[in-house]
Each structure stands twice: as C-alpha cells, then as structure tokens.
Amino acid sequence: MPRVRFVQQDRSEKSIEVGRDLSVMLAAVRNGIPGIDGECGGCLDCATCHVYVDEEQTSSLPQPSEEELELLSAVSGERKPNSRLSCQLKVLTPLDELVVHVPARQS
Amino acid sequence: MTGLVIIGASYAGVQAALTARDAGYCQPITIVCDEEWLPYQRPPLSKDFLLGRISEQNLILRDETFFEGKQINLVLGQRATLLDLRARQVTLAGDNALEFEKLLIATGSRARRIAVEGADFDGIFYLRSVTDAIDLKARLADAAEIVIVGGGFIGLEVAASAAKLGKKVTVVEASSRLLERAVSPILSTFLLDTHLRAGVDVMLDETVTSFKGNDRKVSAVVLGNGASVRADLVLVGIGGVANDEIARSAGLRCTNGIVVDEHGQSETSDIFAAGDCANHFNRFCESWVRLESVQNAQDQAKAAGLAIAGAPAPYESVPRFWSDQYDVKLQIVGLAGQYHRQAVRGSVDEGRFSVFYYRQGRLVAVDSVNRPGEQMAARRLIAAGISPAPEQAADASFDLKSLVTAADKAGA
Numbered sequence: 344m345p346r347v348r349f350v351q352q353d354r355s356e357k358s359i360e361v362g363r364d365l366s367v368m369l370a371a372v373r374n375g376i377p378g379i380d381g382e383c384g385g386c387l388d389c390a391t392c393h394v395y396v397d398e399e400q401t402s403s404l405p406q407p408s409e410e411e412l413e414l415l416s417a418v419s420g421e422r423k424p425n426s427r428l429s430c431q432l433k434v435l436t437p438l439d440e441l442v443v444h445v446p447a448r449q450s
Numbered sequence: 451m452t453g454l455v456i457i458g459a460s461y462a463g464v465q466a467a468l469t470a471r472d473a474g475y476c477q478p479i480t481i482v483c484d485e486e487w488l489p490y491q492r493p494p495l496s497k498d499f500l501l502g503r504i505s506e507q508n509l510i511l512r513d514e515t516f517f518e519g520k521q522i523n524l525v526l527g528q529r530a531t532l533l534d535l536r537a538r539q540v541t542l543a544g545d546n547a548l549e550f551e552k553l554l555i556a557t558g559s560r561a562r563r564i565a566v567e568g569a570d571f572d573g574i575f576y577l578r579s580v581t582d583a584i585d586l587k588a589r590l591a592d593a594a595e596i597v598i599v600g601g602g603f604i605g606l607e608v609a610a611s612a613a614k615l616g617k618k619v620t621v622v623e624a625s626s627r628l629l630e631r632a633v634s635p636i637l638s639t640f641l642l643d644t645h646l647r648a649g650v651d652v653m654l655d656e657t658v659t660s661f662k663g664n665d666r667k668v669s670a671v672v673l674g675n676g677a678s679v680r681a682d683l684v685l686v687g688i689g690g691v692a693n694d695e696i697a698r699s700a701g702l703r704c705t706n707g708i709v710v711d712e713h714g715q716s717e718t719s720d721i722f723a724a725g726d727c728a729n730h731f732n733r734f735c736e737s738w739v740r741l742e743s744v745q746n747a748q749d750q751a752k753a754a755g756l757a758i759a760g761a762p763a764p765y766e767s768v769p770r771f772w773s774d775q776y777d778v779k780l781q782i783v784g785l786a787g788q789y790h791r792q793a794v795r796g797s798v799d800e801g802r803f804s805v806f807y808y809r810q811g812r813l814v815a816v817d818s819v820n821r822p823g824e825q826m827a828a829r830r831l832i833a834a835g836i837s838p839a840p841e842q843a844a845d846a847s848f849d850l851k852s853l854v855t856a857a858d859k860a861g862a
Contacts, residue, residue: 388772419825
C-alpha cells in the first residue's frame with residue numbers, strides 16, 4: 344500500500360499506509376498526526392491542514408486549484424512554493440511514498 | 451478504574467482525549483458513546499453525503515488504529531445514564547459503571563423536535579447523526595416533494611442538496627429572513643436569491659401548524675395561513691438543544707448547556723465539558739455562548755484536554771462557521787450580534803464578497819461568500835484584535851493581509 348511520511352518541525356517523523364482514494368489530511372487525522380487539524384473535513388473552508396510537500400515530489404502532484412491557492416495565500420504558517428492543503432492531496436501513482444512536512448502552526 | 455472518562459465520541463470527546471494524551475496525561479482514558487459508529491465527520495452529512503459524493507467509509511474520522519496508538523479505550527454503543535459526582539462514577543445502560551478521577555462531558559446537542567399535530571408521522575426527518583443521514587438519503591431517493599421546516603444552516607444545506615437532486619423543495623421559515631440568528635440581512639437576502647434561482651420555494655414569516663398524513667405517512671404540511679404544501683418528505687431543522695440532562699441530574703450548573711470556564715472546567719473541579727453541550731463566556735462575542743460548530747468543539751476540547759493533563763492554556767478562539775450551498779461557500783468568523791456599522795467588500799451581484807461588521811468601531815465579525823482568502827485574513831485580524839477602517843475593508847484594492855503582516859512583525 345502507498346505511504347505518506349509526515350515530518351515534524353523537530354525532524355521527528357512517522358510513515359503511515361494510505362489508500363490511494365484517501366486524502367492525506369484524513370489519513371493524518373485518523374492516525375493522530377500532530378499539527379494537522381483538518382477542521383472542515385476537506386471542503387476547503389479552514390486551511391488548517393497546511394503542509395509542505397517534499398520539493399522533489401511537487402511536480403508529481405496535480406497543481407492546486409484556484410480555490411486552494413486562495414486559501415494558501417492566507418495560511419497561518421509560513422507560505423512556501425511547496426505549500427499545499429493536505430485535504431487536496433492523494434498519493435497518486437506512481438508515487439509509493441509521499442513526504443510532507445508539517446508547518447509550525449495551523450491557526 | 452481510575453483516570454479520565456469521556457462521555458461522547460464526536461469532535462470534542464475525541465479531541466480532548468487526544469490532546470490530554472499528547473500533553474502527557476498517562477492515566478487510562480476511556481471514551482463511552484451511545485452511537486455504534488466510529489467517530490465520523492458530521493458537516494458532510496447534509497451536503498456531500500446526501501449527494502453521494504462521499505461514502506460512509508470515508509466519513510470515518512478516527513479509526514481503531516488511532517485509539518490503539520493513543521492507548522484510548524473506546525466503548526461504543528453504550529449510553530451513559532447516570533453521573534454520581536460524589537462517588538465519581540458514571541453508570542452505563544445495562545448497569546455497568548465506570549469510575550473516574552476526571553470526567554469530560556461531550557454529549558453534544560440534539561435536534562429540537564417540532565411539537566405539532568402529526569409530528570410523529572413517517573417521512574418526517576431530523577438530521578444530526580450518520581444514521582439520520584443514511585435514513586434521509588434513502589428516503590430522498592424516492593421522494594419528489596420536499597418541505598424543509600426551518601431556514602437555518604441544516605435546513606438550507608439540505609434544501610440545496612435536495613434541489614441539486616432534482617426535487618421540488620419548499621423552505622418554511624418562521625422569521626422574516628433566512629439564517630436570521632447567524633448572518634446579517636444582506637447575507638439573508640443573498641441566500642434567499644440563491645435558493646430562489648435554484649428553483650426552491652421559500653416562505654418567510656410562515657409557521658407550520660400541523661402535518662397531514664395518509665396511513666400515518668406524511669402527505670402535506672399545513673401552514674399558519676391555512677394553506678397546505680404537499681410533501682412526501684419533511685426535514686425539520688429548527689435548532690439544537692444541549693444534551694445536558696446527565697449533568698443537570700448530577701447537580702452541575704447548566705444554563706442552556708453546562709456552564710464552563712475558559713479551560714472547559716465546570717464549577718466542580720475535575721469535571722469538564724466541551725462542544726455543543728457546553729456554555730462558555732467568549733471574549734470575542736462579549737457574551738456567554740453555547741456554540742454548535744466543529745471549531746468550538748475542537749478548540750474547547752483542546753483547552754479541556756490540556757487542563758486535564760495539567761498543562762492548562764485557555765480557550766480563546768474566535769468562533770468560526772461555514773456552510774456550502776450550491777456554488778456558494780459561506781464562511782463566518784465572529785458573531786456579528788448587535789453591530790453598529792458594516793462594510794461590504796467585493797460584489798454581492800457576482801456572489802463574491804465579504805461583509806465586515808463593527809461594534810463600537812471594532813471589527814467583530816466577517817461573513818465571506820466565495821472569498822476564502824479574504825476570510826482567512828479576516829480571521830487573523832479579529833484574532834489579533836486589529837480593525838481595518840471600514841473604508842479600508844470596503845476597498846478591494848486595500849491589502850488586508852498587510853495589516854496582519856505588520857502586526858506579526860511588530861509582535862516579533
């Protein structure tokens with residue numbers, strides 16, 4: 344099964360198995376990954392599931408939608424070129440492991 | 451058994467357990483819940499779930515792996531019936547009992563029932579739990595004419611979903627405008643237009659006096675003006691009631707919910723409450739409030755979890771809400787309440803705007819329609835106590851985020 348590796352600010356990390364149809368946000372919440380709140384459940388309302396995608400993997404993912412970009416423009420943590428909302432991310436083929444970094448804060 | 455017992459396994463109950471555990475609480479944690487389901491997401495129930503866009507399986511918010519990983523004992527399908535504060539014991543249906551050192555009550559709220567003739571007919575629905583949603587979804591499939599009683603969040607979201615499914619929908623609202631308790635007239639009018647454009651019939655200033663039925667199955671809704679509207683399915687969304695009976699019977703002070711402080715603690719030490727069932731003083735609202743929202747449930751539960759773990763930090767969040775209806779993304783921060791001035795930014799006609807509300811010159815709330823970036827900036831402004839001048843707020847070329855950034859720099 345594909346995996347997502349969550350890297351925290353203190354460099355500690357946890358890798359979990361994630362079905363390809365499950366969002367990275369929901370996978371994080373189900374596994375109690377600290378720092379990803381996902382308050383709105385993935386309907387692009389809250390911007391509390393912000394992550395930084397591993398820079399080498401950004402090109403393997405579909406580009407963010409306009410709505411996601413608008414929310415990203417106002418995330419609480421530092422906005423970077425590889426910022427994404429994890430509710431919009433899935434581990435798509437051919438990726439076997441997606442690596443995301445959790446920001447310092449969500450709200 | 452000792453340790454922490456939590457009644458209720460929705461957003462607040464689970465969040466408090468998680469926060470307490472992550473903050474170093476090392477005693478046993480047990481969550482009891484009268485529902486049979488693993489904790490699930492509620493907001494999609496009135497929207498994507500009814501529309502078949504999210505499966506039951508993907509509603510699940512926390513699964514067994516989570517509870518095992520956090521060493522939290524989850525007891526499903528068991529209702530807590532009695533709370534004895536002196537014995538520090540919760541009795542469950544079936545007479546099992548749990549002893550505790552600390553207790554969190556996160557029993558949520560339930561749908562207010564309509565008390566008119568015929569209210570017990572088949573075909574009259576409420577929407578709160580996943581089982582409600584499964585029943586409603588199944589019956590919607592065969593229904594043609596739907597009447598929604600109540601123009602609040604649940605009613606309007608179900609109205610939008612039913613209209614999208616091609617049903618004939620009528621909304622009956624007792625007040626003079628939609629979402630009266632949550633938004634200002636400008637938003638109410640915008641939402642009314644949106645629903646009318648989608649073909650939904652909206653009756654304002656109108657009450658329901660009874661239901662007619664055939665064979666105890668609802669067939670029509672009788673209105674205060676004597677007219678009746680045909681209905682093969684009725685959804686009643688007329689507000690929520692705190693599930694605070696177990697707390698009241700135990701002698702905890704309840705005033706529209708269990709009265710708690712900024713740590714989610716009741717007036718009895720070691721007894722906490724969070725979420726829909728709790729009433730707290732919110733400094734951003736300048737009043738006591740019982741909020742029914744995911745944000746409140748989670749943030750209040752975090753504060754309670756931290757206090758339980760002995761690492762207290764107060765609950766100080768600006769209330770946030772959202773609603774999705776058709777292509778309208780409505781986001782709300784703060785409670786406008788009695789405001790003195792408003793400023794509109796963007797275009798109401800184009801359905802992309804925010805309304806800024808001021809009380810005594812201070813920005814207290816912002817409603818946004820399809821302006822998520824603006825809403826995010828507004829949330830940070832209100833949380834930081836920054837008020838742009840109304841003229842700045844109304845000027846779409848003025849960068850709201852610059853005020854937040856300036857404050858961040860000044861603070862750093």
